[in-house]
Each structure stands twice: as C-alpha cells, then as structure tokens.
Amino acid sequence: MAFAPEPAARFRHHRSLRWQVMAAVIAINLCAALIALVVVVANARRATQAEMLSSLAVTERLVQDSIERAVAQGADADTLARLPQHLGTFRHVRLRIESADGRVVDVPANPDGHDPVADDRDEVPGWFAALVTVAHTERAFPVVVDGRTLGQIVVAGEASDEIEEVWEDMSALALLALGVNLAILCALYVVLGRLLMPLRTLSAGLSELEAGRFEHRLPMPNVREFAVIIDRFNALGAALKLARDDNLRLNERLIRVQDDERREIASELHDELGPCVFGLRANLESLGRISAQAEPALARRIGERSATMVEIVDRIQGLNRRLLRRIRPMALGHVPLAAVIADLVADFENHAPDRLFRLTLEGLAERYGDCIDLTVYRCIQETVTNALRHGGARNIAIEARGGDTEIVLVILDDGSGFDPNAARGFGLIGIEERISVLGGAWRIQPSPPRGTRVSITIPISAGETGARTQERASA
Incomplete structure (x- = not known):
C-alpha cells in the first residue's frame, strides 16, 4: 500500500538543492546569532555588575570627602544646599540628596543638564535593557553637623551608561555581521548555481535517455565528484545505445529470417501445392469425361463424386491463395x-x-x-x-x-x-x-x-x- 508523503516532505521535495543549502546556512547563522546574543548578554551583565560596583566604591570615597569639605565650610542650614557644588559627575551611579525628613533636596545632574538615564532609555531598546540590567544597589551617607543629622546622600548604582555602550558595540557588530552574511549568502547563491549546473545538465541528459536518444553525451564538469557521475552517465548512454543497436540488428535479422522462411513456404505452396491441385482438377475433369462411357447409374454416381471432389479442390485452391496472400504475396517485388x-x-x-x-x-x-x-x-x-x-x-x-x-x-x-x-x-x-x-x-x-x-x-x-x-x- 502506497502512503502519501507528509506535507513537510512534499515541501522539501519541491525545493531545489540550492535553496535547501541556502536555508540551512541561514538557519545556522540564526542559531549562531542567537548564541552570540546570549553570550553578549551574559558578558554584558558581568561587565555591568563589575563596573557598577567599582564606580560605587570610588563614588563612596568621593562623597565622603565632599561631605567633609561642605561641613568644614560651615555648619548651618545651607550645608545640604552647598553639597552639589562639591559633587561632580559620576559614571554608573546616581546621587540623591535627601533631608532628615526624607524630602529630596537635590539631584545633581550632568554638566550638560541632561538626565543620562532618560537619554539612555530613549536609545537602548527596553528588551535589551531588561536583559542586561543587574540588581539595583544603593548606599546612604549621612550628613552630620555637630552631632545633628541634617540629611543624607544616597548613592545608587546606575547601569544605563554601560548598557548603552554594550548596545552600541553590539549594534555595530550586528550590522557588520549582517552585511558580511548577506555578502556570503549572495556569493554562496552564485557558487552553488555554478556547482549544481552539472545536476541540471544531468537531468536534461536523463530526459534525453528517457526519450530514447542514447547517443546524447554530457560535457565533463570541473568538479571531480560530478565528473565521476557524468562519466558513468556517458558510459551508460553508450551501453544503452550499443544494446539498442544490437537489439535492432537481432530483430532485423529475425524478421529477415522470418521473411525468408515465409518466402520459401510461399514458394513451396505456389510451386508444389498449386500444380498438385491443378493436376487433381485435371484428372477429375478427365474422370468425368471417362464416366460418360459407363452405365448411366454408374456414370451418375461418378459424376456426383467428381463434382464433390471438384468443390473440395476449389476450396483448397482458395485456401492456398489466401495462405499465399497471408504469408507473402507472390506479386510483391515483381509488380509495383x-x-x-x-x-x-x-x-x-x-x-x-x-x-x-x-x-x-x-x-x-x-x-x-x-x-x-x-x-x-x-x-x-x-x-x-x-x-x-x-x-x-x-x-x-x-x-x-x-x-x-x-x-x-x-x-x-x-x-x-x-x-x-x-x-x-x-x-x-x-x-x-x-x-x-x-x-x-x-x-x-x-x-x-x-x-x-x-x-x-x-x-x-x-x-x-x-x-x-x-x-x-x-x-
């Protein structure tokens, strides 16, 4: 019982080898890109965590120095307000100045006045930032004047700068990889077309053999593996042509032998049986003439037997003529x-x-x-x-x-x-x-x-x- 192929199998059977190879290469590239993305994200997370912890350690010392300088200038209510003047801009961290009652007094900004977190969120896709973002870390440094806590400076780790750098590097690398892969795919498409040309030639050659044109030969390709196949194809065509020619010669010889046998049989029927039948007819006619001299009753009986035998002889002559015509017409080769x-x-x-x-x-x-x-x-x-x-x-x-x-x-x-x-x-x-x-x-x-x-x-x-x-x- 024959089973119908699955839809996926039918799809594969209707795709050319070139496109199947191209699809395999594209699938491999996509898998490699996915693996590269996983590696980049893992490395980015580790680098971001290390950068952020390192920046936090440096920032903590600088914040402590800034608090000491601000307090040294005078312990009054404006101490918290003077702190931004002593704080600079830090990478991978954000500072927040809070009063003793938890109210945010100030958030020191970058020298250009832009919020780096807001800018980074606009440039880096949210899905990538969510993959790379590490655990949020905060540390608070109190501002104490004469034993009285005026407020605190909260130092929070911020990974947006590092995420932006990773995204920029990865985007540039992805564009480069995309361009290189497109160039490779185009080159592969052209190369596969040239390499698979012998297969199309072989398919056309098989169609010629199917049509019975066994003398058709294929040119030898430059690829060694295909050259072996084409060489076997040409050998097969030569063998089939030789077998066909042998069969034709054997059939022709057989037909000629049959024709010769028919000719001999027809000649014997014509030259041997024909005269015999003619002799029988002549003798029957002579017998009829002789019977006229016999007694009337005997003559009548002899005449009846002679007429019956003449009918039989006529039937034999007709059958002989039909056999001659069926086997081989005697006129063939002698008349137009x-x-x-x-x-x-x-x-x-x-x-x-x-x-x-x-x-x-x-x-x-x-x-x-x-x-x-x-x-x-x-x-x-x-x-x-x-x-x-x-x-x-x-x-x-x-x-x-x-x-x-x-x-x-x-x-x-x-x-x-x-x-x-x-x-x-x-x-x-x-x-x-x-x-x-x-x-x-x-x-x-x-x-x-x-x-x-x-x-x-x-x-x-x-x-x-x-x-x-x-x-x-x-x-």
Whole structure:
C-alpha cells in the first residue's frame, strides 16, 4: 500500500538543492546569532555588575570627602544646599540628596543638564535593557553637623551608561555581521548555481535517455565528484545505445529470417501445392469425361463424386491463395507496390462486400526494397483486418503517400474504437517490431466522433531512395 508523503516532505521535495543549502546556512547563522546574543548578554551583565560596583566604591570615597569639605565650610542650614557644588559627575551611579525628613533636596545632574538615564532609555531598546540590567544597589551617607543629622546622600548604582555602550558595540557588530552574511549568502547563491549546473545538465541528459536518444553525451564538469557521475552517465548512454543497436540488428535479422522462411513456404505452396491441385482438377475433369462411357447409374454416381471432389479442390485452391496472400504475396517485388496494395484492398472488398473501402495512393515508387515493401503491405493488412474483425467498421479509408525520405500510412475507420488498456495482439506486436527495426514510428488513437486512426511513418534509407529515383527516371 502506497502512503502519501507528509506535507513537510512534499515541501522539501519541491525545493531545489540550492535553496535547501541556502536555508540551512541561514538557519545556522540564526542559531549562531542567537548564541552570540546570549553570550553578549551574559558578558554584558558581568561587565555591568563589575563596573557598577567599582564606580560605587570610588563614588563612596568621593562623597565622603565632599561631605567633609561642605561641613568644614560651615555648619548651618545651607550645608545640604552647598553639597552639589562639591559633587561632580559620576559614571554608573546616581546621587540623591535627601533631608532628615526624607524630602529630596537635590539631584545633581550632568554638566550638560541632561538626565543620562532618560537619554539612555530613549536609545537602548527596553528588551535589551531588561536583559542586561543587574540588581539595583544603593548606599546612604549621612550628613552630620555637630552631632545633628541634617540629611543624607544616597548613592545608587546606575547601569544605563554601560548598557548603552554594550548596545552600541553590539549594534555595530550586528550590522557588520549582517552585511558580511548577506555578502556570503549572495556569493554562496552564485557558487552553488555554478556547482549544481552539472545536476541540471544531468537531468536534461536523463530526459534525453528517457526519450530514447542514447547517443546524447554530457560535457565533463570541473568538479571531480560530478565528473565521476557524468562519466558513468556517458558510459551508460553508450551501453544503452550499443544494446539498442544490437537489439535492432537481432530483430532485423529475425524478421529477415522470418521473411525468408515465409518466402520459401510461399514458394513451396505456389510451386508444389498449386500444380498438385491443378493436376487433381485435371484428372477429375478427365474422370468425368471417362464416366460418360459407363452405365448411366454408374456414370451418375461418378459424376456426383467428381463434382464433390471438384468443390473440395476449389476450396483448397482458395485456401492456398489466401495462405499465399497471408504469408507473402507472390506479386510483391515483381509488380509495383501500389498495384500490390490495390490488389490487397480488392481482396478485402471481395470478402466484405457490405463494407466501403477508400484507397488513396500518392507518390509511391515501384519498389523500396523487400523489407520496406513487405512492412507497408503487412501494416495495411493487419490494421484493416483489425478494423473489420474487432472494430466492426463499416467505412475504412486507407492512405499511402511516398516522399523523398519517408512513407506515411494513415488508416482511418468508423468502428467501435480500441481500448488503450487492452493487451495487444500478435499482429500489432509484429507491426511494432517491423516499424522499430526500420527506425519508423506509429501511433494508434481515437478518431472522433467514433472509430480509430492509425498513423505510421517508415523512413527510407539512402540506398533505397537512390533506387527509387532511378526507377522513376527509367519510367
């Protein structure tokens, strides 16, 4: 039981090898890009954590120094307000000054006045920032004057600067990798097209072999592996051509042997059986004349027996003539081919007087050689016999046209048609063998509205063409 292929398998079977290789390379690149993203994110997280902790350690010392300088300038209510003057700009951290009651007094900004966190959020995609962001770390440093806590400076780790740097580096690397991969894919597409060209050539060559053109040969490619395949293909074509030529020679020899045997049998029937039958008839007629001298009763009995034997002899003569015509017409090779065909059609008319036959002969030479003449005769004989016996045709048209290089036969009938799935009989098989030996072609097909059309083409060899031309010139 045959199973239908899965949809995925059907999709793969309909994709070319070039596109399958390209798809595999693209899939590998996507997997490599995903792995690279995971590695970049992991490294970025570690680098961001290290940078942020390092910045926090440096900032803590600077914040403590700034608090001491601010307190040293005077311990009053404006101490918290003076702290931003002593604090600079720090990377990877944010400062926040809060009063003792938790109110935010000031948030020191960058010298250009922009909030780095807000700017980074605008430039870095949220999904990437969420992947790289590390745990938030804060430390508070109290501002104590004369034992009284005025407020505190909160130092919080901020990874936005490092995330922005990682994003910029990764974006530039991704663009470079995308450009390189596109260039590689384009080059791979062109290279695969050139490398796989022998496969397309091989496919075309296999189509030639399928059509029976075994002499077709493929050029040797530059790729060693393909060269081995092409070399085997050419060897296969040569072997098939040799086998076909051997088969044609064997078939031709077989047909010639069969024709020779038929010729001998027909000659014996004509030269041996014919005279014997004629002698029987002559003796019966002589016996009839002798019986006239006998007694009336005896003469009557002898006459009845003689008449019966004459009928039998006539039937034997008719059977002999039909056998001769079936095996090999004696006139073939002695009279023009057109006359032999006309005699064949006339014989069909005598045996089927209720059928209508129409014969068209045009451009036929007197003779084309024994093999071609007999093939033409057999083709017409077998196709008309099938039309009468199996198709029940009432009207049969026979057309035979001779040209410079081929003979074309068309037999058209209005019978019941044919079954394409039915097994062919020995007659059609014999026609096919004869036509193939001569290098011809034939086709049987329905003929609308009903009936069958048989088309046969028989090529004429150079020697036979010259002989035919000479015969026409002498005529």
